[in-house]
Amino acid sequence: MPERLSIIFAASEVEGFSKSGGLADVARALPLHLKSMGHDVRIVTPLYHLIPENHKTETIIPALGVPLGSEESWCAVRQLEMEGVVDGKMISVPVYFIEHDHYFFRSGYYDDGLHEYPDNAARFGFFSKAVLQLCRALEWYPEIFHANDWHTALLPFYLRQSQQETDEFKQSSSVLTIHNAGYQGNAPGTFRNSLEIPLDYFVAELFEDHNQLNLLKGGIYFADHVNTVSPGYAEELRTQLGSHGLHEIFTRKGENFSGIMNGCDYDEWNPETDPHLPACFSATDLKGKKQCKKKLQEIVSLPELPDVPVIGMVGRLTWQKGFEYLLPALPQILSLDVQVVVLGSGEPLIANAFDKLQQKFPTKLGWYNGYNNELAHLIEAGSDMFLMPSLYEPCGLNQMYSLRYGTLPIVRRVGGLKDSVIQFDEKLETGNGFIFDDPDSDSLSEEVELAVSVFYNNPRRFKKMIDNAMKQRFAWKTAAEEYVALYRKTLN
Numbered sequence: 001m002p003e004r005l006s007i008i009f010a011a012s013e014v015e016g017f018s019k020s021g022g023l024a025d026v027a028r029a030l031p032l033h034l035k036s037m038g039h040d041v042r043i044v045t046p047l048y049h050l051i052p053e054n055h056k057t058e059t060i061i062p063a064l065g066v067p068l069g070s071e072e073s074w075c076a077v078r079q080l081e082m083e084g085v086v087d088g089k090m091i092s093v094p095v096y097f098i099e100h101d102h103y104f105f106r107s108g109y110y111d112d113g114l115h116e117y118p119d120n121a122a123r124f125g126f127f128s129k130a131v132l133q134l135c136r137a138l139e140w141y142p143e144i145f146h147a148n149d150w151h152t153a154l155l156p157f158y159l160r161q162s163q164q165e166t167d168e169f170k171q172s173s174s175v176l177t178i179h180n181a182g183y184q185g186n187a188p189g190t191f192r193n194s195l196e197i198p199l200d201y202f203v204a205e206l207f208e209d210h211n212q213l214n215l216l217k218g219g220i221y222f223a224d225h226v227n228t229v230s231p232g233y234a235e236e237l238r239t240q241l242g243s244h245g246l247h248e249i250f251t252r253k254g255e256n257f258s259g260i261m262n263g264c265d266y267d268e269w270n271p272e273t274d275p276h277l278p279a280c281f282s283a284t285d286l287k288g289k290k291q292c293k294k295k296l297q298e299i300v301s302l303p304e305l306p307d308v309p310v311i312g313m314v315g316r317l318t319w320q321k322g323f324e325y326l327l328p329a330l331p332q333i334l335s336l337d338v339q340v341v342v343l344g345s346g347e348p349l350i351a352n353a354f355d356k357l358q359q360k361f362p363t364k365l366g367w368y369n370g371y372n373n374e375l376a377h378l379i380e381a382g383s384d385m386f387l388m389p390s391l392y393e394p395c396g397l398n399q400m401y402s403l404r405y406g407t408l409p410i411v412r413r414v415g416g417l418k419d420s421v422i423q424f425d426e427k428l429e430t431g432n433g434f435i436f437d438d439p440d441s442d443s444l445s446e447e448v449e450l451a452v453s454v455f456y457n458n459p460r461r462f463k464k465m466i467d468n469a470m471k472q473r474f475a476w477k478t479a480a481e482e483y484v485a486l487y488r489k490t491l492n
C-alpha cells in the first residue's frame with residue numbers, strides 16, 4: 001500500500017466558501033491536516049452563487065457530462081487552491097467546484113429559509129455522481145472516496161456500481177462520515193429511477209424508509225467504512241433512543257462503524273492571537289477577557305456590569321440544540337443575577353420566541369438574529385459560561401472553542417459533549433464544565449443555577465475550572481491520524 005494516499009473529500013459545505021454549521025469547519029480542517037501529513041487530498045464541493053463573487057476560481061473543465069438515470073446533465077468544474085496554516089506551515093489543498101446553475105445558484109444551500117428545496121435528492125445525487133465523473137475526466141483514481149452526511153451518501157453507492165461495471169476504480173474504497181444522522185436525505189420514491197437506484201434496492205435494508213427513499217441509509221450500507229464525529233455519538237447511534245431510527249443499520253455495520261472525535265481549529269480559535277477580539281488573553285493573563293466582556297455587553301446593548309456572569313450561546317436555531325426545554329427555562333434563568341447573550345439563525349419559531357423574550361428582559365438578554373462570525377468569536381471570548389443544552393450533539397465545536405477561551409460550558413450529557421466536557425470534581429479539582437442529564441427545563445435550570453452559584457460564591461473553584469478548560473486540546477493532528485488508519489484499513 002502506498003505511503004501517500006490519494007483522497008477525494010466530498011462535502012456540501014466548506015468553511016471559507018460556504019457554511020451553515022460544523023460540517024464546513026471539518027471539511028476545511030481535516031483535508032488541510034491530511035495534506036500536511038503528505039497525502040494527496042483534494043476537496044470537491046458545489047459552486048454556490050456567492051462563491052465566484054468572493055473567490056478567484058479557474059474553470060478547468062468547461063463541460064463535464066454526468067449520466068444519471070436516463071439523462072446526461074452537464075456541469076463545469078472550477079478550481080482554486082485553499083490555503084491554511086498547519087503547525088506554522090502554509091498548506092494548500094486543491095478545491096474543485098461543481099458548477100451547475102440550476103442546482104446550486106440559489107439563495108440557500110438546502111432550503112429557501114422556510115422550506116427545503118423539493119429537488120434536494122436530485123441536486124445532491126447529481127453532485128455525488130459528478131464526483132466520479134470528475135475523477136474520470138482528471139484521469140485520477142483516488143484510493144479513498146470520503147463522503148460526508150446524506151448529501152454525498154450516494155457516492156459510496158455510485159462507486160460500488162461503477163466498480164461492478166469497469167476496473168477504473170478497482171483500487172478505491174469509500175468512507176462515509178456522519179456529522180448529523182438527524183438529516184437523512186428523505187425523498188419521494190419517484191426519485192428512484194432518476195438516481196439509478198434499482199427497484200430491488202428499494203427495500204428496508206438499503207434505501208427504503210416508510211415507502212420513501214432514505215439516501216443516508218443506503219450510503220451507510222454501501223460505504224466500506226462509516227464513522228461519526230465522536231465515540232459518544234457512535235455509541236448512541238447503536239441504540240434505539242439515540243439513532244434517529246437507524247440503530248439496526250448501524251449495528252449491522254459491526255466493526256465497520258466507529259467514532260472519531262473532531263479536532264478544533266486552534267489557528268482560527270485562539271484567544272492569544274484572535275484578530276476578531278478587542279484584546280487577546282491567555283490562561284496566565286485573563287485581563288483581555290474582561291475587555292472582551294465589556295465590548296460584548298456594549299455590542300449587544302446590555303448594561304456593562306463586569307461582575308455579573310454572562311452566559312453565551314451561538315448556533316443554528318434548530319430543535320436539535322435543545323430549544324424545546326431551553327425556551328421555557330429562560331424566564332427562570334433570566335430572573336437570576338445573570339446576562340444571557342444568544343447568536344443564532346434558523347427556525348423562525350425559535351427566533352420569534354427570542355424576540356419576545358428580549359422585549360420582556362431587555363437588560364438581561366442580548367439577542368442577535370443572524371450569522372456573524374466576528375460576534376461568535378466575541379461571545380466565546382467575552383462570556384463567562386457557554387450554554388449548549390443539545391437534545392443530541394454528534395460532536396459540537398462550540399464547546400471546544402469555549403473551553404479554549406476559558407468560557408465554561410454548560411452542556412447536556414450527550415454525544416460529543418459528554419466526550420469533551422468533564423464535570424467538576426470538588427475533591428480532585430478536575431473538570432472543566434457543568435453537565436446535566438435529562439432533556440427538560442428543570443434539569444437545565446438547576447445546572448445553570450449551580451454554575452452561577454459557583455461563579456458568585458466560589459471564585460477560586462471557578463478559576464481552577466477556567467485553568468483546566470484552557471489547557472484542554474482536541475488536536476486535528478490526532479483525528480487526522482485516526483482517519484488515515486481507517487483509510488488504510490478499508491484498503492486492506
Ligand code: ADP
Nearest residue numbers: 021022315316344345370371372376396397398
Ligand atoms: P452544528 O454543526 O450542529 O451547527 P457545531 O458546534 O459543530 O454545530 O458547529 C457550529 C459552527 O457554526 C461553529 O463554528 C459556530 O461558531 C458556527 N455558527 C453556528 N451558528 C452561527 C451563527 N449564527 N453565527 C456565527 N457562527 C455560527
Ligand code: GLC
Nearest residue numbers: 022023179229394395396397
Ligand atoms: C454537525 C453536528 C455537530 C458537529 C458538526 C461537525 O453539524 O451537529 O455536532 O460538530 O457536524 O462534525
